[in-house]
Amino acid sequence: MIPILDWQRFAGGTDAEGFVADLGRACRETGFFLLDGHGVPDHLVAEVFEMGDAFFALPQAEKAPLDIRANPHNRGWAAEGSEALDEKSGVMDRKEAFNVGYDLTAEDPRVQAAEMFRGVNVWPDVPGFRETMLSYYDAVLNLGRALHKAFEADLGLKPGFFAPHFTEPMATLRILSYPASTGGIGAGAHTDYGSVTLLMTDGVAGLQVKPRGGDWTDVPHVPGAYVVNIGDCLMRWSNDIYVSTPHRVLPPARPRRSIAFFMDPNPDSVVSALPGTGAAKYPAITGADYLRSRLDATYTPKEA
Numbered sequence: 552m553i554p555i556l557d558w559q560r561f562a563g564g565t566d567a568e569g570f571v572a573d574l575g576r577a578c579r580e581t582g583f584f585l586l587d588g589h590g591v592p593d594h595l596v597a598e599v600f601e602m603g604d605a606f607f608a609l610p611q612a613e614k615a616p617l618d619i620r621a622n623p624h625n626r627g628w629a630a631e632g633s634e635a636l637d638e639k640s641g642v643m644d645r646k647e648a649f650n651v652g653y654d655l656t657a658e659d660p661r662v663q664a665a666e667m668f669r670g671v672n673v674w675p676d677v678p679g680f681r682e683t684m685l686s687y688y689d690a691v692l693n694l695g696r697a698l699h700k701a702f703e704a705d706l707g708l709k710p711g712f713f714a715p716h717f718t719e720p721m722a723t724l725r726i727l728s729y730p731a732s733t734g735g736i737g738a739g740a741h742t743d744y745g746s747v748t749l750l751m752t753d754g755v756a757g758l759q760v761k762p763r764g765g766d767w768t769d770v771p772h773v774p775g776a777y778v779v780n781i782g783d784c785l786m787r788w789s790n791d792i793y794v795s796t797p798h799r800v801l802p803p804a805r806p807r808r809s810i811a812f813f814m815d816p817n818p819d820s821v822v823s824a825l826p827g828t829g830a831a832k833y834p835a836i837t838g839a840d841y842l843r844s845r846l847d848a849t850y851t852p853k854e855a
């Protein structure tokens with residue numbers, strides 16, 4: 552039900568057509584697949600996990616100034632109890648997280664003009680953290696861009712269609728840490744907001760997916776492979792040809808860590824029904840307006 556796809560079939564050109572056909576099926580059916588052979592080095596993934604461990608172990612007083620609720624650009628530390636991905640449940644997620652966005656300098660004119668999602672990253676005082684996060688960010692962003700070439704092939708779009716939409720995207724690298732727990736929820740049921748999410752986990756069980764018309768089922772763990780899923784933005788863009796599917800994280804039996812990479816388009820990209828997908832089911836919207844509307848629903852204001 553959740554297929555494992557070898558990226559080298561496409562990237563190495565050995566079976567690009569077969570890969571695209573398998574990918575297209577996965578994106579239409581559950582919107583989830585595992586991606587192996589992706590070329591992001593194991594050591595880089597391991598370093599991101601290590602940096603995450605070092606960050607989450609910092610005292611609250613060092614993390615508090617980086618609070619994401621005080622950041623208009625979706626960057627920084629999300630404390631445990633600050634977010635409910637299932638916004639209607641009234642149950643807060645049992646996890647903490649840290650977000651890194653597209654890296655711009657304070658002098659960038661878009662930062663100066665306070666454009667939406669065009670802020671500077673915030674960094675903890677952990678040696679090597681910034682460098683490691685930014686090199687991982689670049690590696691996965693490039694993989695995500697390449698994956699969109701396979702989407703183009705499957706959706707019958709002209710080659711390069713997506714490239715201008717992901718030049719300086721609102722992609723977010725998010726490290727997550729779930730304490731061991733017997734109650735509550737690690738991450739409430741939700742669909743992701745962006746185009747596509749590339750998720751690496753440490754193998755501790757908890758992630759489940761609920762396909763349309765089906766029941767909650769565990770997402771299999773294949774060491775080193777990404778769990779990739781379609782987000783709501785690409786579902787909307789593809790005029791519902793691709794599907795985003797609800798998933799959640801159950802409270803894990805032992806501490807669990809994951810590294811998510813949410814790939815949203817450029818803030819000023821206009822998301823409107825892709826050519827060849829029929830009469831548009833949704834009005835056009837910019838990437839930034841769409842993401843803002845989704846984020847606003849999940850965070851509880853700090854003073855509440």
Ligand SMILES: O=C(O)CCC(=O)C(=O)O
Binds near residue numbers: 750758
């Ligand atoms: O931690 C995980 O395995 C998944 C997290 C997730 O679905 C999310 O943050 O959107």
Ligand SMILES: [Fe+2]
Binds near residue numbers: 741742743798
């Ligand atoms: Fe998710």
